[in-house]
Amino acid sequence: MTLAEIASTLLPGQKILQLNSWEFDPNQTHVTVNATSIQNPVRCPVCLTTSHRVHSQYQRTLSDLAWANFQVTLHLSVRKFFCINPQCQRRIFAERIIDIAAAWARKTQRLTQQLTAIGLALAGNAGVRLTQYLSVQASRNTLLNLVRRISLAPIPTPEILGVDDFAFRKRHTYGTILVDLNKSQPIAILKDREAETLTEWLKAHPGVKMVSRDRSKTYEKGILQGAPDAIQVADRFHILQNLGESLAQVFGSQLKILKCCRKTAHRVSS
Numbered sequence: 001m002t003l004a005e006i007a008s009t010l011l012p013g014q015k016i017l018q019l020n021s022w023e024f025d026p027n028q029t030h031v032t033v034n035a036t037s038i039q040n041p042v043r044c045p046v047c048l049t050t051s052h053r054v055h056s057q058y059q060r061t062l063s064d065l066a067w068a069n070f071q072v073t074l075h076l077s078v079r080k081f082f083c084i085n086p087q088c089q090r091r092i093f094a095e096r097i098i099d100i101a102a103a104w105a106r107k108t109q110r111l112t113q114q115l116t117a118i119g120l121a122l123a124g125n126a127g128v129r130l131t132q133y134l135s136v137q138a139s140r141n142t143l144l145n146l147v148r149r150i151s152l153a154p155i156p157t158p159e160i161l162g163v164d165d166f167a168f169r170k171r172h173t174y175g176t177i178l179v180d181l182n183k184s185q186p187i188a189i190l191k192d193r194e195a196e197t198l199t200e201w202l203k204a205h206p207g208v209k210m211v212s213r214d215r216s217k218t219y220e221k222g223i224l225q226g227a228p229d230a231i232q233v234a235d236r237f238h239i240l241q242n243l244g245e246s247l248a249q250v251f252g253s254q255l256k257i258l259k260c261c262r263k264t265a266h267r268v269s270s
């Protein structure tokens with residue numbers, strides 16, 4: 001295998017790219033690869049009609065996975081085409097190289113996947129430290145944004161739902177957490193703890209049959225408006241918490257009597 005063949009093999013999307021040249025910069029531990037898209041046919045992204053009528057060429061610059069400890073930059077020559085479908089609203093379109101990189105992306109798909117995996121495993125700062133060992137450049141925000149962009153699988157609406165508030169920032173900002181109580185799994189976080197916000201969520205997710213909540217009137221109202229047929233129950237934690245607070249209040253207001261009882265009990269026992 002020649003060096004050119006090895007370099008071609010290392011490219012993403014080998015079948016649709018033609019390797020033109022590459023430059024090694026040992027001082028900067030950097031490789032620049034020049035390649036041209038040769039995919040054929042090319043489809044209009046709007047009407048999906050194939051077209052061979054080239055309008056122009058332009059260059060995309062993409063960061064790719066490192067080769068050993070060399071950072072890699074791809075300079076890809078890609079084309080714009082005329083759409084030949086007279087009914088189509090798009091007259092000129094840029095060819096998509098979906099397997100290599102998303103439209104407008106500055107990184108290859110496989111580099112994005114690697115950074116997303118790092119972000120998921122280590123999050124921001126620790127992830128950045130690891131990427132430095134992998135000869136890939138990524139900021140903390142890049143890793144976090146990639147994790148945020150992951151599309152989540154749809155979550156079925158639970159029949160038994162737990163509702164409680166929690167602090168984004170204690171004594172300042174609070175939200176609401178919703179939990180599937182059959183699976184003991186959090187399923188959604190609401191931006192605040194207002195009745196209307198909970199109502200909106202329940203209306204958008206019909207099918208809740210029972211809601212376990214604290215004893216506040218706000219959530220009671222939100223549930224009544226959003227899922228009027230659902231049975232509302234107070235959860236064990238808040239019942240015990242309320243009981244404890246009530247008992248402390250009762251006994252706290254009867255301190256004199258409690259002292260007398262204690263003295264009497266002491267005399268009887270001695």
Ligand SMILES: [Zn+2]
Pocket residue numbers: 044045046047048049083084085088089090
């Ligand atoms: Zn078209």
